[in-house]
Amino acid sequence: MEPKKMAGSLKTRIRMGRVRREDVTRRLAELAFGKANDCVRLALEDAPDLDKLDLSLLSEVKRNEKGTVEIKLIDRLKALEQLALEAGKDSGGAEAFLQAMREEV
Secondary structure, rough: HHHHHHHHHHHHHHOOOOOOHHHHHHHHHHHOOOOOOOHHHHOOOOOOOOHHHHOOOEEEEOOOOOOOOEEEEOOHHHHHHHHHHHHHHHHHHHHHHHHHHHOOO
Protein backbone atom coordinates (compact mmCIF):
# COMPACT_ATOMS: atom_id res chain seq x y z
CA MET A 1 0.00 0.00 0.00
CA GLU A 2 1.28 3.48 -0.77
CA PRO A 3 2.40 5.52 2.29
CA LYS A 4 -0.07 8.36 1.61
CA LYS A 5 -2.98 5.97 1.23
CA MET A 6 -1.88 4.07 4.33
CA ALA A 7 -1.63 7.32 6.31
CA GLY A 8 -5.05 8.38 5.06
CA SER A 9 -6.64 5.09 6.00
CA LEU A 10 -4.99 5.26 9.44
CA LYS A 11 -6.44 8.74 10.01
CA THR A 12 -9.85 7.40 9.02
CA ARG A 13 -9.53 4.46 11.43
CA ILE A 14 -8.45 6.82 14.23
CA ARG A 15 -11.47 9.07 13.62
CA MET A 16 -13.75 6.06 13.65
CA GLY A 17 -12.11 4.58 16.76
CA ARG A 18 -10.93 1.49 14.89
CA VAL A 19 -7.17 1.59 15.36
CA ARG A 20 -5.69 -1.84 14.82
CA ARG A 21 -2.97 -3.51 16.83
CA GLU A 22 -0.57 -3.40 13.87
CA ASP A 23 -1.11 0.38 13.66
CA VAL A 24 0.04 0.73 17.25
CA THR A 25 3.00 -1.57 16.70
CA ARG A 26 4.06 0.30 13.57
CA ARG A 27 3.84 3.63 15.38
CA LEU A 28 5.85 2.34 18.33
CA ALA A 29 8.55 1.19 15.92
CA GLU A 30 8.59 4.60 14.24
CA LEU A 31 9.02 6.28 17.62
CA ALA A 32 11.65 3.84 18.85
CA PHE A 33 13.79 3.95 15.70
CA GLY A 34 12.92 7.31 14.14
CA LYS A 35 15.42 10.05 13.37
CA ALA A 36 15.43 13.30 15.31
CA ASN A 37 16.86 15.37 12.43
CA ASP A 38 13.76 17.54 12.06
CA CYS A 39 13.67 18.23 15.81
CA VAL A 40 17.24 19.52 15.62
CA ARG A 41 16.38 21.54 12.50
CA LEU A 42 13.57 23.19 14.48
CA ALA A 43 16.05 24.36 17.08
CA LEU A 44 18.80 25.47 14.71
CA GLU A 45 16.97 27.18 11.85
CA ASP A 46 15.68 30.72 12.23
CA ALA A 47 12.38 30.15 10.41
CA PRO A 48 11.82 26.43 9.76
CA ASP A 49 8.81 25.34 7.72
CA LEU A 50 6.85 23.55 10.44
CA ASP A 51 4.51 21.86 7.97
CA LYS A 52 7.44 19.96 6.45
CA LEU A 53 9.03 18.84 9.73
CA ASP A 54 8.38 15.49 11.40
CA LEU A 55 8.27 16.44 15.06
CA SER A 56 6.70 13.23 16.33
CA LEU A 57 9.74 12.51 18.54
CA LEU A 58 9.61 15.96 20.12
CA SER A 59 8.42 16.16 23.69
CA GLU A 60 9.42 19.67 24.72
CA VAL A 61 11.30 22.74 23.45
CA LYS A 62 12.61 25.56 25.62
CA ARG A 63 14.41 28.68 24.45
CA ASN A 64 15.67 31.20 26.99
CA GLU A 65 16.38 34.90 26.56
CA LYS A 66 20.07 34.20 25.87
CA GLY A 67 19.18 32.05 22.87
CA THR A 68 19.96 28.69 24.44
CA VAL A 69 17.69 25.94 23.17
CA GLU A 70 16.77 22.81 25.08
CA ILE A 71 15.08 19.96 23.25
CA LYS A 72 13.54 16.96 24.95
CA LEU A 73 12.61 13.92 22.89
CA ILE A 74 10.25 11.11 23.76
CA ASP A 75 11.59 8.29 25.89
CA ARG A 76 12.74 5.76 23.30
CA LEU A 77 13.42 3.15 25.95
CA LYS A 78 9.74 3.16 26.91
CA ALA A 79 8.76 2.88 23.25
CA LEU A 80 11.16 -0.07 22.84
CA GLU A 81 9.78 -1.74 25.95
CA GLN A 82 6.23 -1.43 24.64
CA LEU A 83 7.35 -2.68 21.23
CA ALA A 84 8.99 -5.69 22.88
CA LEU A 85 5.76 -6.41 24.76
CA GLU A 86 3.80 -6.28 21.50
CA ALA A 87 6.34 -8.52 19.78
CA GLY A 88 6.07 -10.97 22.67
CA LYS A 89 2.30 -11.10 22.27
CA ASP A 90 2.66 -11.84 18.57
CA SER A 91 5.24 -14.57 19.07
CA GLY A 92 2.83 -16.55 21.25
CA GLY A 93 0.42 -16.92 18.35
CA ALA A 94 3.24 -17.75 15.96
CA GLU A 95 4.62 -20.31 18.39
CA ALA A 96 1.20 -21.96 18.75
CA PHE A 97 0.88 -22.08 14.96
CA LEU A 98 4.31 -23.69 14.56
CA GLN A 99 3.54 -26.20 17.31
CA ALA A 100 0.30 -27.16 15.56
CA MET A 101 2.19 -27.59 12.30
CA ARG A 102 4.75 -29.85 14.03
CA GLU A 103 1.98 -32.02 15.48
CA GLU A 104 0.39 -32.56 12.06
CA VAL A 105 3.63 -33.82 10.49
